Amino acid sequence: MMALRRRAFGLVAPGGLAILAVLAIAAVSAAPPLAAQEDAVAAGKVVYDRWCAECHGETGQGDGSAAASMLPRPRDFTQALYQIRTTGSGQLPTDADIRFAIENGLPGTTMPGWPNLSDGEIDDLIVYLKSFSRFFAQGPAPEPLDFGSDPGGGPAAIEAGAAAYLTMLCEECHGLSGRGDGTSAPTLEDWRGLPIRAADLTEAWVLNGGSSVEDMHTRMLTGLDGTPMPSAIDAMNSGVVSPDEVWQLAHYLASMGPREMPPLREVIRVGRAEGGLPADGGEEAWAGVEAFYFPMSGQVVQLPRNFAPTVDGLWVQGLHDGTDMALRVQWNDPSNSPDSNWDEWQDKITAALDLDGAEPIALDSAGAPTVRPPDAVLLQFPFEPPEGTDRPYFLMGDAREPVYLWTWDSEAGVGAGRGRGLDSVEPLAEDPVTGEATWEEGRWTLYLRRPIEIESDGLDFAEGTPMPIAFQAWDGSSAEVGKRSSVSTWYYILLEPPASSTVVVTPLLAMLLTGAFGLVLVRRAQDRRRDG
Amino acid sequence: MKRYLSHPFWQGAIVIVVSYVAFEWVIGYVLPVIGVASAPVPSSVILQYMLTVLVGIVLYMSADEARWKSFKKPIHETMVASDRKTLRGILMVALPVLIGWLAYQNVRPSYAAPATLRSVHPAPPNQLTFRGETIELTGLENPLHEEGSIEEHLAVGKRIYVRNCVPCHGDLLDGQGHYAPAFNPVPADFTSSGNLPQLTESYVFWRIVKGGPGLPREGTPWDSAMPAWETILEQDEIWATILYLYDQTGFTPRTWEEEGEGGHE
Numbered sequence: 189m190m191a192l193r194r195r196a197f198g199l200v201a202p203g204g205l206a207i208l209a210v211l212a213i214a215a216v217s218a219a220p221p222l223a224a225q226e227d228a229v230a231a232g233k234v235v236y237d238r239w240c241a242e243c244h245g246e247t248g249q250g251d252g253s254a255a256a257s258m259l260p261r262p263r264d265f266t267q268a269l270y271q272i273r274t275t276g277s278g279q280l281p282t283d284a285d286i287r288f289a290i291e292n293g294l295p296g297t298t299m300p301g302w303p304n305l306s307d308g309e310i311d312d313l314i315v316y317l318k319s320f321s322r323f324f325a326q327g328p329a330p331e332p333l334d335f336g337s338d339p340g341g342g343p344a345a346i347e348a349g350a351a352a353y354l355t356m357l358c359e360e361c362h363g364l365s366g367r368g369d370g371t372s373a374p375t376l377e378d379w380r381g382l383p384i385r386a387a388d389l390t391e392a393w394v395l396n397g398g399s400s401v402e403d404m405h406t407r408m409l410t411g412l413d414g415t416p417m418p419s420a421i422d423a424m425n426s427g428v429v430s431p432d433e434v435w436q437l438a439h440y441l442a443s444m445g446p447r448e449m450p451p452l453r454e455v456i457r458v459g460r461a462e463g464g465l466p467a468d469g470g471e472e473a474w475a476g477v478e479a480f481y482f483p484m485s486g487q488v489v490q491l492p493r494n495f496a497p498t499v500d501g502l503w504v505q506g507l508h509d510g511t512d513m514a515l516r517v518q519w520n521d522p523s524n525s526p527d528s529n530w531d532e533w534q535d536k537i538t539a540a541l542d543l544d545g546a547e548p549i550a551l552d553s554a555g556a557p558t559v560r561p562p563d564a565v566l567l568q569f570p571f572e573p574p575e576g577t578d579r580p581y582f583l584m585g586d587a588r589e590p591v592y593l594w595t596w597d598s599e600a601g602v603g604a605g606r607g608r609g610l611d612s613v614e615p616l617a618e619d620p621v622t623g624e625a626t627w628e629e630g631r632w633t634l635y636l637r638r639p640i641e642i643e644s645d646g647l648d649f650a651e652g653t654p655m656p657i658a659f660q661a662w663d664g665s666s667a668e669v670g671k672r673s674s675v676s677t678w679y680y681i682l683l684e685p686p687a688s689s690t691v692v693v694t695p696l697l698a699m700l701l702t703g704a705f706g707l708v709l710v711r712r713a714q715d716r717r718r719d720g
Numbered sequence: 721m722k723r724y725l726s727h728p729f730w731q732g733a734i735v736i737v738v739s740y741v742a743f744e745w746v747i748g749y750v751l752p753v754i755g756v757a758s759a760p761v762p763s764s765v766i767l768q769y770m771l772t773v774l775v776g777i778v779l780y781m782s783a784d785e786a787r788w789k790s791f792k793k794p795i796h797e798t799m800v801a802s803d804r805k806t807l808r809g810i811l812m813v814a815l816p817v818l819i820g821w822l823a824y825q826n827v828r829p830s831y832a833a834p835a836t837l838r839s840v841h842p843a844p845p846n847q848l849t850f851r852g853e854t855i856e857l858t859g860l861e862n863p864l865h866e867e868g869s870i871e872e873h874l875a876v877g878k879r880i881y882v883r884n885c886v887p888c889h890g891d892l893l894d895g896q897g898h899y900a901p902a903f904n905p906v907p908a909d910f911t912s913s914g915n916l917p918q919l920t921e922s923y924v925f926w927r928i929v930k931g932g933p934g935l936p937r938e939g940t941p942w943d944s945a946m947p948a949w950e951t952i953l954e955q956d957e958i959w960a961t962i963l964y965l966y967d968q969t970g971f972t973p974r975t976w977e978e979e980g981e982g983g984h985e
Contacts, residue, residue: 238968239891242882254882298898300891449901454833485899488887489932489947495887501902577836579942581933589942654834677904678943680833694827699820706812713799 225315232316235309239302248320256542257495258298260384265320269379269414272397274332277411277419280323282330286314296387296394333409333421338401339432341439349440352433356423361386361416366444367630369522372416374533374665379414383536387417388520388630390445394500399447405438449501450481455654456681458506458513465507465514469626469635474516477505482659484674489583490610492546494672496537498522498663502565508640508683513649517565517634517659524627525598525664526560534560538667548667561664563627564597565634568607568658569647579656582677584610592647594621596634598664601625604646610671618644640683652685728791732777739773740766757914762835838905839938841918844926848934850950859976860922864959877964880957888945893969903945916971921962924973928958 237246243262245251250264263270270281272289290310293301305313318324339345353359361376363369366389378384392399397407411419423429429437457478466473483501486494502519523530534557538548549557569592570580584607585591593605593613604619623636641648649655659676662668724730748760761769781791798804798811847856864873882891888907890897895909910916916924926934932944949958966973 242878243891252882253879254886257883298886300896300898302892304892304894452901454904455831457831483902485902485945486887488899489945491952577834577940578937581942582945586933652829676902677945679904682831685829688829690827691824691829695820695824698823699816702819703812703816706815710799710808710812713796717800 228312228315229319232312235313236316259496259541260297260378261382265317268321268323271412271414273410274406275330275410276333278413280330282332283314286317294396296396335406335409336431338435345436345439346443348433349436352429352437353440355429362389363630365629366390367520367522369630373522374530376416382540383533384415389441392445392447393449401438401442404441405435408434453480454679456480456504456506458508458681458683460684461507461509465509465512469516469633474505477507479503479505482676482679484661484676487671487673487675490671492544492548492671494668496541497674498666499661499674502659512637512639515636518631519661520631521563521663522630523663523665525563527665530665531560534665534667548669548672561669562598563664564662566660567594570656573650573653573655579678582658594636596625602636619646649683651683654680654682657681728781728787729794732781735777736773740770743769836940838940842936842939844923848926848929850929850955857922857926862921862959862962864963873960873963874967876957877960880953880961881964905943910965910969916966916969919974920976921973924962925958
């Protein structure tokens with residue numbers, strides 16, 4: 189730029205103003221890269237400091253003040269290790285890749301999408317994020333991979349994809365059913381050495397890189413840098429799988445579960461069983477029974493809080509026969525706790541997470557936890573169907589108004605209790621609820637059965653009257669005990685009443701009356717006209 | 721077309737149709753699309769509105785003798801004229817079926833959750849106790865305006881917010897944190913003009929200190945997942961968070977002078 193300017197001055201005398209003007213324009217158009225770059229870095233820093241720094245840290249190392257309560261941790265921009273890319277394994281992301289992550293967020297993590305930022309702000313932010321690492325300044329801009337074209341889905345493609353799932357050893361981490369329960373799952377670590385989950389592929393709506401077939405295919409070809417998820421390119425190059433098979437695998441992954449979070453319905457409808465209640469939680473007996481999904485959050489209301497819960501939702505089905513009711517509750521948990529294969533995972537989670545200063549599990553003199561806790565779940569009801577909308581406090585009631593609990597854990601089995609707050613439960617031995625739970629390929633299935641009304645004082649259901657219900661869950665292998673649970677707020681459960689004659693009689697009566705009234709009216713009007 | 725528009729009977733019919741469309745769809749679904757805060761109208765309220773419209777139409781039509789006559793004429797004609805036999809027959813069947821269907825809607829078993837009426841901004845108390853210390857809320861100002869550096873307070877507020885509030889209220893302060901889908905009622909949206917700008921800082925202080933459990937009955941305290949933050953945060957941390965909320969959203973709080981004029985909703 190200096191040379192250009194010097195030459196410009198040399199030309200002023202002979203060439204006159206016109207040439208000066210031309211050169212000035214040339215100088216300006218040559219200058220922007222650097223000056224504009226500096227402007228963009230400065231503008232990007234303003235956006236970054238305002239919205240990003242508290243998690244990603246002022247110096248971009250992913251060590252902001254809130255980082256310790258998050259797992260996975262916020263990205264460290266100084267490493268230039270980006271999970272969500274369209275470039276090859278180990279390569280830098282394109283600007284479009286960084287934009288994709290900013291605009292869409294990383295589902296399943298604490299990183300949201302940022303629709304509040306303008307295109308220009310995101311442009312500046314990208315320049316600033318890249319300035320945290322010297323790698324972006326070296327070498328040419330990264331190029332996206334050639335992803336080929338999708339040969340198409342359908343049952344045959346999905347079947348071929350299922351075979352490729354095994355050929356590619358996906359099940360070693362993600363498990364046979366894709367619930368992140370593979371044999372290697374407890375050992376997985378990210379580049380920092382922190383424990384990281386194998387993605388639950390049956391909950392596509394929390395996959396970091398998106399849930400479409402194209403998203404899944406892209407993630408497989410690029411791998412997720414900084415995590416144990418490798419790129420499929422090596423397997424393709426060495427002939428283990430063909431490019432088409434990787435597309436088919438993407439179709440198979442997309443078929444493993446719903447792409448979107450199931451819609452929330454507030455009332456669990458417990459239908460009347462035709463031909464008897466199911467005797468267990470088996471698939472045949474419950475096929476075709478409507479299932480209701482309830483998202484769950486970490487317990488973040490009372491100390492110690494749970495900012496990274498394992499169980500993020502559960503499914504409930506119910507049937508009754510007028511005397512007894514049966515419920516089936518299912519939730520994904522990659523570990524059947526206590527399981528010694530997951531002990532190390534439990535220790536790593538305990539060390540990695542900020543647990544509000546509390547030690548959830550006592551340690552022995554060698555610093556190892558004294559307890560390997562079980563998995564657990566509970567269903568919570570008020571003692572009486574509420575009058576009006578009054579209910580006990582959603583976190584297991586309080587001293588004023590207790591809650592009625594059906595409890596299960598993987599060691600003690602099914603029971604009942606009275607809750608007066610999160611850490612105050614006393615057993616209710618007289619409640620006749622029975623049941624059992626089975627764990628298979630990363631999923632618990634809990635079967636519960638009980639009379640609708642009981643002889644002793646306690647919880648009675650009335651057909652047709654909605655009864656409030658709420659849930660909690662614990663994953664022992666992630667050191668979830670006591671208040672460190674997953675929770676839901678209040679919903680309702682409703683036992684379908686027997687078919688009532690009023691449903692038929694009332695509308696018929698209304699039709700008859702209206703019809704008769706109409707006839708009389710018309711007849712009178714016609715009579716009057718004839719008379720008049 | 722014009723003939724219909726000038727005829728009282730068809731005017732009445734058009735008013736009824738337009739009113740129903742407005743109550744059922746425009747208020748609930750069109751207004752939110754164009755950015756006006758609104759929600760679907762409950763069917764019982766729509767019924768009341770429609771009855772009011774009907775009574776209004778009848779009153780208007782019967783106020784003038786000639787208008788009333790021409791209003792009634794098509795109805796009367798349909799009942800008696802021999803060339804309207806087909807229409808008469810159709811109506812004699814269709815109207816009872818319509819009434820029967822409405823009756824069925826009323827008596828069929830419902831699987832909807834019982835309606836809850838919840839006051840979003842219930843009236844605050846005059847005072848509260850913070851870990852045993854009594855604080856007068858009336859006339860209370862954010863003490864941090866008067867002391868220390870505002871930049872430092874905002875930095876503290878941001879740290880507190882991101883560490884504690886983001887899981888529910890979200891990084892964007894829009895009530896869409898990653899746990900928000902699991903909560904009913906949904907976490908408050910601080911970017912909405914219906915929240916922060918309507919409230920004094922002392923009101924926000926009360927809501928943060930006492931959380932869900934400290935709500936009065938009309939606020940359905942048993943449902944709210946908002947913690948009582950006095951168990952976790954210090955007073956100055958809460959005041960700093962309030963400064964951050966207003967600063968980051970660009971809203972200004974209501975002042976006690978405005979409060980005196982308008983009072984609380």
